[in-house]
Amino acid sequence: MMRTSFLIFFVLSLILSSSYAAVQDFCVADYTAPQGPAGYSCKNPANVTVDDFVYSALGVPGNTSNMIKTGITTAFSSQFPGLNGLGVALARADLAVGGVVPMHTHHGASEIVLIIEGTITAGFISSDNKVYLKTLKKGDIMVFPQGLLHFQVNVGDTPALEFVSFSSDSPGLQILHTALFQNNLPTDLITRSTFLDTAEIKRLKALLGGTN
Structure with a gap:
C-alpha cells in the first residue's frame, strides 16, 4: 500500500x-x-x-x-x-x-x-x-x-x-585596481597588505579617485 x-x-x-x-x-x-x-x-x-x-x-x-x-x-x-x-x-x-x-x-x-x-x-x-x-x-x-x-x-x-x-x-565584476585604489581603504593598510610603495599607492589613488 x-x-x-x-x-x-x-x-x-x-x-x-x-x-x-x-x-x-x-x-x-x-x-x-x-x-x-x-x-x-x-x-x-x-x-x-x-x-x-x-x-x-x-x-x-x-x-x-x-x-x-x-x-x-x-x-x-x-x-x-x-x-x-x-x-x-x-x-x-x-x-x-x-x-x-x-x-x-x-x-x-x-x-x-x-x-x-x-x-x-x-x-x-x-x-x-x-x-x-x-x-x-x-x-x-x-x-x-x-x-x-x-x-x-x-x-x-x-x-x-x-x-x-x-x-x-548577472556575472558580477570586481576590477583589481579599482578595488584597491578607488575607495577610502587607508593607504597604510594597502602598503602593509600588498607591499606596494606608499608613494605609488597615493599616485594611483589620486589618478583613480581614491581617498585616505
Missing part, C-alpha cells in the same frame, strides 16, 4: 512539475519591482513582448576615449530583461591600440571571449598562481574559469574587437 501511494505521489509530482515548467518558460525582468537575492521579479506575462527578448546595443562600437582605451558594452539582465534567470549573458569589448581590459574577476560566472578583429594577449591566473597566457587572433576563443583573475591587452597595431559570453545573466 505504501509503495502504491509513493508511486502515485511520484507520478503526480512529475505531472505538476511539468505543468509548472510549461507555463514558466521565462522570467522577463520587471525593473519596476524590487530586486531580491535571486534576481529581478518576473514581469507579468501578459505584458511581455518580443522586444523584451531583443537587444541591439552590442551592434554599436564602445567609446575607447578613456584611461584604459577600451569601451565595454554589456548585455546583462540589468540591461536586457529577457535574459533574467536564463544563466547566460554577453558583452562587447572594443580595444583601441594599446587598450586593456584590466585584471578582474567574475565571482558568478565563467567567461569565453571570441576575437572578431585584431590581436589580443589574454590570460588568467589559477588559484595555485600558475599563469595561462596566449596571444589570440581573429577567430580564436579563450575561456576564463569562474572566479579567477584575468585580463586582455590589445598588442596589435590596429583596433581590436571581441565578444564575450558568460555563464550567468
Whole structure:
C-alpha cells in the first residue's frame, strides 16, 4: 500500500512539475519591482513582448576615449530583461591600440571571449598562481574559469574587437585596481597588505579617485 501511494505521489509530482515548467518558460525582468537575492521579479506575462527578448546595443562600437582605451558594452539582465534567470549573458569589448581590459574577476560566472578583429594577449591566473597566457587572433576563443583573475591587452597595431559570453545573466565584476585604489581603504593598510610603495599607492589613488 505504501509503495502504491509513493508511486502515485511520484507520478503526480512529475505531472505538476511539468505543468509548472510549461507555463514558466521565462522570467522577463520587471525593473519596476524590487530586486531580491535571486534576481529581478518576473514581469507579468501578459505584458511581455518580443522586444523584451531583443537587444541591439552590442551592434554599436564602445567609446575607447578613456584611461584604459577600451569601451565595454554589456548585455546583462540589468540591461536586457529577457535574459533574467536564463544563466547566460554577453558583452562587447572594443580595444583601441594599446587598450586593456584590466585584471578582474567574475565571482558568478565563467567567461569565453571570441576575437572578431585584431590581436589580443589574454590570460588568467589559477588559484595555485600558475599563469595561462596566449596571444589570440581573429577567430580564436579563450575561456576564463569562474572566479579567477584575468585580463586582455590589445598588442596589435590596429583596433581590436571581441565578444564575450558568460555563464550567468548577472556575472558580477570586481576590477583589481579599482578595488584597491578607488575607495577610502587607508593607504597604510594597502602598503602593509600588498607591499606596494606608499608613494605609488597615493599616485594611483589620486589618478583613480581614491581617498585616505
